[in-house]
Amino acid sequence: MTSPQTRLAMARHRPGARRQLPHLAPADLERARRIHRAQLRAALAAVGLLALLIVGLPVLLAAFPGLDGVRVGGLPVSWLALGVLPYPALVLLARWQLRRAERLERDRELP
C-alpha cells in the first residue's frame, strides 16, 4: 500500500512530456489583464505594509532604547512590541489582504 503522499508524488507531471501551450480566449485575456493589474496593486500594498511593520518595528526599537525601561503591567514595552504586538498586526493584515484579493476576483467588470 502506498501512502497518498507517495501517490501524489507519483502523480506529478512527467518531466519532458509534451504539454499544450497555455492560451486564453480574447475575452478572458482582456479580463485577466485587468485583474492582474488590480491584484498586483493590492499585493504590493500588502507587502509594503508588511515591510513597514517588520522593518519599522526593529528600527523603532533601535532608535528608542528608552522603551526597554518603560513597563506596562510589569513587562518592558520593548518586549511587548517584539513578542506580542506583531502577531495581531499580522493577522489583521492577512485578513485585509484576503478580503481585497477576493473582492477583486469577484468583480467581473473592473473600472
Place this chain on the structure above:
Amino acid sequence: MIGAAIVLVVLVTLLIGARGVAAIRSTSDFLVASRRISPALNAAAVSGEYLSAASFLGVAGLVLKDGIGALWYGVGFAAGYVAMLALVAAPMRRTGALTVPDFAEARLGSAALRRLSASVVLVIATLYLVPQFKAAGLILTVVSGTPYWVGVVVAGAAVSITLALGGMRAATYVQAFQFGLKLLLFIVPAVWLVLQVGADTRREALSPVEFTRFERAAPVEFRLDVELTVTEPTPVAIAGRPPEVLTPGRYAAAAGSTWTFAKGAAVPEVAGSLPPGGADWSRPLLDPDGAGHPLLSTLSLLVATVLGGMGLPHILVRFHTSSDGRGARRTAAITVALLSVFYLFPGVYGALGAVLLPELYLAGGTDTVVVALPARVDSGWMGTLFTALLSAGAFAAFLATSLGLLLAMSGAVSHDLLPGATVRRLRLTTLGAAVFVVSVALPAAHLDVGALVTSAFAVAASTFCPLLVLGIWWARLTAPGAIVGMVVGLLASAGVIGASFILPAPPGLAAILLGQPALWSVPLAFVTMVLVSLRGRPPAWASAAMLRLHLDETEHSRR
C-alpha cells in the same frame, strides 16, 4: 515514562495515518478527495507541517543564548505567510504545480530550470533537516542519557520505520492533528510553568539580572568541548571528583563531563557568548555572538524568514490540497493566525530559562531548555509528566517536518533529476536521503538548531522567492533569466554560508553579511533575474501562461 510518551505519539500518528490511507483508498483519486478539504483544516495541516523541532525547541533555546531579540524568529516565521498570501498562494495553486520544479516547467517551459530547481530543493531540505535530526537526537539524549550519536541514529530509525509502514504524514488530518497536539503540548506546560514557579521567579524573569554567580549548586553537563575563562578562585567539583578551587585562567571542559559549581561561585566566561540576563541580552534586537550590528542582523534575519517561507518544498505541496486558488489563499491567511498563537509562547520558555537554567549557556545546551525546565521547577511526578509531554511534542514536531522534507527530497531526486520514477525507487531514495541526513547531522552537534534553519530560509529566499514572485507577476521573465538569477542567488546564499563554516569568522559587519547573507543576496538574485530577462525575449505564450494564474478557476472557461 518519557520514552513511553514519545512512542505513544508515534503510534497515534501512525494509527490516524492508517485510517487516512484507508479512507482515501475508497475514493478514486487522492486529488479528488482533497478537494473537500476546507481552508481551516488545511491551514492546521500547513501549520502542523511547518512547526518543526526548530520552532518547538530552537526559538526558546536561542532566546536563552542570544537574548530576547531571538523572538524575531517567530515573527519572521509567521509573517512569511502574509507574503505567501499576497504574492504566491492562489496563483501557485492555479498552475497545478506541486513543487517549485513543476512550477518552473509549467511557467517557463525549461527542463534545465526544472533540474536546477530540484537541486536547490536538495540544498534547502538538507539545511532544514540536519537541525531537525540534531534536535531529535538531543531530546533522546536528555531523556535517556545516551550519547548524542545514539539519539540521532535512533531518530533516523524512527523516521525510516514510519516511512516503511506507509508514510504516516500522508493525510491532511494527520498533520492537522499534529498541529493541535503540538499547540497543546507547548501551551499547557508553559502555563503550568508560569503558575508553578512563584511570584518571585516571575518577577525576576521580567527584570532579568546578568548571570554572574551561581544561585545554587548547579551541575553543568557539557554537551560540547567548551573553553572556560575563570576570573576568580572558583570552587567546583569536576566529573565526580572531590570539590577543588580553580585558580583564575583558562580551562577546557570536555564534552560529556559534568562540572558542579558551588553555590555563590562566579560564573566563568565563554568566548563569543553573552551570559543570559544582562543588558545586551534584554535588548529587543538580535545580536548573535555580540557582532555589534544588532539592527542589521535583525533585518537580515527577517528578510530571510519572511521571503524564504515561500519556497519551502514541504509546505508548497500542502497548498495543493486546497480546492482552488481561493482556497489556497484562505489557507495561507488562517495559517498566519494559527502560527501567531504558537509563537507567543517560545518567549515564556526563554525568559524562564534565563532565570532558572542560565547554566545551559555554559554547557552549549540551550536547545534543551524547553524540555529541561519542568524538572527544574518540580522534582516530583508533575515535573516528569510535563517533561514527557514536551519531549513528545518536540518529537511530534520532528517527525512531521522531517517526513515531509524527506519525501520532498526523494521526489526531487527520483522525479526531477532521474528519469522514470517508480514507487519502489521513491521509497529507496527516501531511505537513502534519511541515511544521508543522519550522517550529516552526526558531526553537527555544535550548531544551533534555529540558526541552521535560518540558512535554509536564506537559500529559499535567494532562489525560489524571486523565481516564484517574478514568474507569477512579471510576464517578461525568461528561462535564461530565471536560471542565471537562481545560480547567482544560490552561490550568494548557500555558497557564502558554506564558506563561513570552513573559514575563520571575519570581524564585525562582514560576519553578519556573510553569516546572514539574505539582506544582500535576495536583492541581488532579483536584479540578476530582471536584467538577464530584459536582454532576451519571452516566448509568445508567456503572457497567457502568466495571466491565467490570476483568473478565478470557477469563473473563466477552463480547458
